[in-house]
Amino acid sequence: MFNFTGSTNRRNVNLGERRRSRGGSFLQQTHREQQKREELRLKERASAVIQGYVRQFxxxxxxxxxxxxxxxxMAGADVNWLRWCSxxxxxxxNADKEVVEKLFPRFTAGIEHxxxxxxxxxxxxxxxxIRDAFQRHIDxxxxxRCLATLLDRYTLPTEYTKAVAGLSKSVTACMDPENYRDVVRLIFKINAVESPLEFPLFLASIPPEYVFSExxxxxxARECLSTSKAITEIVQLSAEQKISLVANIVRILGASFVADDCRPLGLILAQMDFTIRFAEDTKKALxxxxxxxxxxxxxxxxxxxLLGENPxxxxxxxxLLMRDPSPLLPHVMRVFPDLRLKLCMVCTIRSGLLRSVYDQLTSxxxxxxxxxxELDSNIALSTGITFSNDENFTNLLFFYCNLLSYWLTVTTDTESFDPSSFLAQAAENFTRFLKIEVLLLVLRLNLFPWTPSTILQQREISIMVLNQLYMKNLRVKFLPxxxxIVKNLGLNTKTMIALLEAEQKRIEDEEDLLSDDEGEAKENAKPSLKFRKISPTKTAPVVEILKTLPFFVNxxxxxxxxxGLVANEKERIQQNPEMPLFTHDPHFNNLSADIRREFLLEDAFDAFHNVGDKFKHQLRVTFFNEFGVEAGIDGGGITKEFLTALVMNAFDPENELALFKQTDQYNLYPNPDIYLKLIKxxxxxxxxxxxxxxxxxxxxxxxxxxxxxxxxFRFAHFFLSKWRIAQSGTKSxxxxxxxxxxxxxxxxxxLMDMSAEQISTLDLxxxxxxxxxxxxxxxxxxxxTEAEQTVTAGNRLRYxxxxxxxxxxxxxxxxxxxxLKGxxxxIKPNWLNMFDPFELQMLISGTSDINLQDWKEHVNYGGYWETDLTIRLFWEVVEEMSxxxxxxxxxxVTSASRAPLLGFAALDPKFGISRxxxxxxxxxxxxxxxxxxxxQYQLKSELREKLLYSIHANSGFDLS
Structure with missing residues (x-):
């Protein structure tokens, strides 16, 4: 209906009662009544069913x-045994529980007959x-006892698997230390007809001490593990179940192990993306x-x-020798690091294995x-080459690297390239491959927030082997x-310095954080207190290269x-925040000491041995001789003289303390006498x-x-190698x-060339x-215990x-x-990791190669000009010298016979000639x-004669 405003009013028309009932419409009430009647019928029907079941029960x-x-x-020979069983x-x-319990002993006796x-x-x-009786909680x-009696005389038929479904679970629940052998036997017999998946699940659930071999x-075990369906189910197990399963399988197979057993074990281990260490505590569980x-x-x-034992x-x-595409040993080495050494030892003495694995790998x-x-400038960014994800290849590579690392450790330089194991040409080819592989692993994997443990393990062993090959090449020279050197890595000095300093800062921050946590733990007695845990930041690729692969850089x-690192450290020392405000004392941070010439080592030790890293600060040394204080202002020269004289005194093998000894090549190393006396x-x-x-x-x-x-002084190679803590995995x-x-x-x-009889006569x-x-x-x-063993032809290599x-x-x-603590x-450990032992010696003593042109270009003249006759004669004589x-x-002139590594331009102070x-x-x-x-000599012959006399006179300072 329209009103005068043009809008409409809605009219509600009630065709039924004029007033709406409280319960809703008539239709709704009817629907609810129908639902009630239906619910009542369902209850009556359920009650009837229950009553029927009860009556039936x-x-x-x-x-x-x-x-x-x-x-x-029922007894006697004419008994219908089918009826008896049924x-x-x-x-x-169905009978009462008490009745059934009384009948079972008679039932067991009947089966026995x-x-x-x-x-x-x-x-x-x-x-x-029997299964039903277990469910009724019969004793x-x-x-x-009854089930064991039955299964000792009969084998469960495979066509009736439903009859025993769930029986193994009931039996397993009854296992205890007193009956475990009997229970295990029963479960094995039951699983012969149960689902093949039940057996692996059972093995994964019981403690290994309950498992034995029959x-x-x-x-x-072989039958169940040989099915692909069982392996598929095993993959779904938890990590703990997989470990327990492997332990129990190995325990069962024991001495019966055959080559075909390797594959299922390898497939299980392949699913373990973790490592397992053996605890020293024999009571410790997983x-x-x-x-x-x-x-x-x-x-x-x-x-x-047992995975590391024969057979x-x-x-x-x-x-492996049969070139199986899925070998077991690589998986064992990866999952069980504690077995690697033993496995490598056994594998490398197996004739032809090392060569065979290399041939498989290179194919x-x-x-x-x-x-x-080809390595080029784009290796860091190249997308054309990646590290393979093929599981078989990566496993074989990991295995071979471990074998080769052990081989390089236990063999001498002459034995390493045995034709039956590792040819020199193969060594060069594999080193070239490994160099590329390591670069990819270092430069690529650091870009990802998480890396599979298998690849991390591969990177670790590859870096170790590459370092071993590098050290081997320093001695044998089998590489061109x-x-x-990897060219065009995009590295420059400033970048490398900045990254190394950032890495050092991260390490120091983590150490400070850990020390704070340790202090906090000591103050709080409650063991439940939670402490901060450091999340290790991934090392930058450049830092990784400088620490573990420094030979890639010139x-x-x-x-x-x-x-550069040292210069930056000196600059930080000069900007010491502890220096008082507005002070202008240039010697505020200096360390002063009075040093008596005749007691130089003792006085130096008393003055400085407790200063720690403050020894980096500038030294202010005053020398005393027999006449009193020596004249002179220390502008750096006296410090140099002090340090030079200090090491000359302390490192002298004839020194009273005898801290160092000399090798037969006159190189220094720590005196073993200290250790021997401490032990005794x-x-x-x-x-x-x-x-x-x-x-x-x-x-x-x-x-x-x-x-x-x-x-x-020159230090022994094996002593210098211990200064590089990043490569500490490679012992001398x-x-x-x-x-x-x-x-x-x-x-x-x-000893290696002697016969067994000759060795026995030595009585070693x-x-x-x-x-x-x-x-x-x-x-x-x-x-x-090992000390009592006699040296024989079989163990002479170990000796x-x-x-x-x-x-x-x-x-x-x-x-x-x-x-090293001193x-x-x-010097930060990361700084020394950049150099091999021979390079460290050059860092300490300089280089024996003297560049005459470089020398002439970096000389300060005092009272002379470069064109003076005496100077021209001097350089002519030097050029003619040996x-x-x-x-x-x-x-x-400098107290060191070797030129600075960076040339005479780096000599501080500069080489000077004074008139x-x-x-x-x-x-x-x-x-x-x-x-x-x-x-100011005017004759060349006179200059040569007097110069040679002076430099060989060994008369000390101020020779006249």
Whole structure:
């Protein structure tokens, strides 16, 4: 209807009652009433069904109870055993629980008298009856005895799997230490007909101490694990279940292991993206450390260790030699790091294995693709080449790298390239491949926030092997010149310095954070207190290269980086925030000391050994001689003289403290006498003093490196190698023994050429004699138990390596540790990681190659001009000198016979020639200022004669 405004009013018309009822419309009320009636009918129907079941249950219960007498009376030869079995199955399911419990002993006795009179169906009926009894909670001891009796006489038929479904779970629930062997046997027999998936799940759920080996179990284990469906289900297990499954499988197979067993085990291990360590605590069970590592002890560890024992390893090696595409041993090495050394030892002595694995690896298309890739300036950004994701290739590569690392460790330089194992050409090819692979792993994987543990393990072992090959090449030279340098990596000095400093800052911040947490933990007694955990930041690729692969970068560039790091550190010291405001004292941070010439080492130690990293600050040394204070202002020259004299005194093997000894090539290394006396508790207080001096001498060498002061001493190669903590995984080995004592090394290696009879006449065992103050003491090589073993042809190689380890590592470990502690007060470990041992020696002592043109271009003249006759004659004489005389001249002026690594431009202060008017005097030098005081000679012959006399006179300062 329209109103006057043009809008409409809505009219509601009620066709029924005028007033709406409270319960809603008539239709709604009717619907609700129908629902109520339907619910009532459903309840009545359910009640009827329940009543029917109850009546049926009571009827069955009555029938079952009524059958008991008839069943008890059934006996004799004419018994229908099918009826006997069926009746008991009915009784076991339906009769009263008390009745059934009383019948089971008679039932067990009846089965014991059966002599193959039951068919498969009857056996299945009885098994189902026992299963039902388990569900009714009948005494499990009685049921287990009954089931064991049945299965000892009959085999469950495979066509009646439903009859025993769930029986193994009921039996497993009854397992305890007293009956576990019987229960395990039962479960194995049950699983012969149950689903093949039940068996792996069972093995993954029981403790390994409950598992043992029997022929029937071995057969069932192989049968179940050989199906692809079972393997598919195993993949879905949790990490703990997989570990337990592997432990139990190995325990069952035991000595029955065959090559075909390698594949299922390998497939299971392939699914483990974590590592397992063996705990020393024998009572320790499997423990979850973090998402990538577990710890196993006790019976679990005992079982898992079988993966490193024969015959499993022997069969797994056979599998490798047969070129199986999915070998087991690479997976074992990856998942169990503690087994790697033992596996490598067994594998490398297997004839032809190393060569065979190399041939398999190089035949892979992934190897060829990476090997052909040319290193260029775009390697960091190139998308045309990637590291292979092929599982078989990566596993084989990981395995071969581990074998090769061990091979390079245990063989001498002459043995390494045995044609049956590792040809020289193969060594060059594989090194080239490994170089490319490592670059990709370092430059690529750092771009991702998370990397699979398998690839991280591959990177770690690849870097180790590459470093071993690098060190091997330094001795053997099997690679071409400039092989290692990677050109156009896009690195410059400033970038490298900045990244190394950032990495050092990160390390120091984490150490501070951890130390704060440790202090906080000590203050709080509650063990539940949560502490901050550092999330390790990924190392920048450039830092990783400089730390672990420094040989990829030119040596000169690395020296520039080192000097740049030192210069920045000096600048930070000068900007010390502890300096008082508005102070203008340039010597505020200096360390002062009065040093007596005749007690130089003792006074220096007393003054500076406790200053720690403050030893970086400038020194203000005042010398005292027999006449009193020596004149002179320390502008750097006296400090240089002090440090030079200090190391000359302390590193002298004839020094009273005898901190260092000389090799047969006159190179220095820590005196083993300190360690030997400590072990035998001889003069322990004196040895503690010597160790304190060792720490101080580390500080002294660090100060020389920090100030760029070259020293004349040369250190042994095996001692310098321990300064590089990033490569600490490669200990000194047999090849390094020649650097200690060539004759001793050659005589020791003669054992390898002796017959078994010749070795027995030597009457050697695993201990070594060492002299201490004239008396002979015996030291075990390895554990005290191993010391009693006699050296034979079978273990002579181990004896040789134990001797080398004792001489090169064990005897100097404590002294080296103290020395490095002092050294690292001044020089950061990352700075030294950039250099190999030979380069470190050059960093300490400079280079023997003297560039005459570089020398002439970087000289300061005092009182002379470059065109003066005396100067022109001087350089003519120097040019005509032998290399030895040139080095003697450099030593005469600078105290070091070797030129600075970065040339004479880096010498501080610059090489100087000062004019002396009196030509009757001899040339003299001031080494603290690198200054040659040259009289104004006018004759070349006179200059040559007097200059040569002076530099070889060894008369000290101010020669006249």
């Amino acid at each position: 009571l009827a069955l219960r009555q029938i079952g109870n009524g059958m008991v007498r008839e069943w008890n009376e 009746m008991f199955a009915f009784i076991a399911k 059966l002599q193959n009179q039951l068919d498969g169906y009857s056996v299945a009926v009885l098994a189902r009856a 499990p001891v009685v049921l287990l 022929p029937s179990m071995v057969h069932l 423990k979850h450390g973090d998402k990538q590592e577990f710890s196993a002890g006790g019976a679990m560890a005992t079982s898992l260790r 499993l390893v022997s069969k797994a090696i056979d599998q 892979c298309p992934e190897y060829a693709a990476l090997f052909q890739f 010149e400039n092989f290692w 040596f000169t560039e690395r020296v520039e980086v080192f000097r 508790s001889i003069d322990k207080q004196e040895q503690a003093k010597r160790l304190a001096y060792m720490r101080f001498m580390g500080m002294a060498i660090g100060k020389c490196l920090f100030e760029g002061i070259l020293i004349e 080995s047999v090849d390094d023994l020649a650097y200690l004592d060539g004759n001793f090394s050659r005589n020791l290696m003669k 065992n695993f201990e070594i004699d060492e002299k201490i103050d004239g008396d002979v003491y015996k030291f075990p090589l390895g554990t005290p 040789i390596h134990q001797v080398a380890n004792f001489k090169l590592n064990q005897c100097i470990q404590v002294q080296t540790g103290q020395f 050294l690292f007060h001044l 290399a030895e005389d040139q080095q003697a001249l450099v030593r005469f 002396v008017p009196d030509h009757t005097r001899l040339p003299t030098a001031s080494t603290c200022a690198n200054l040659l005081k040259l009289p």
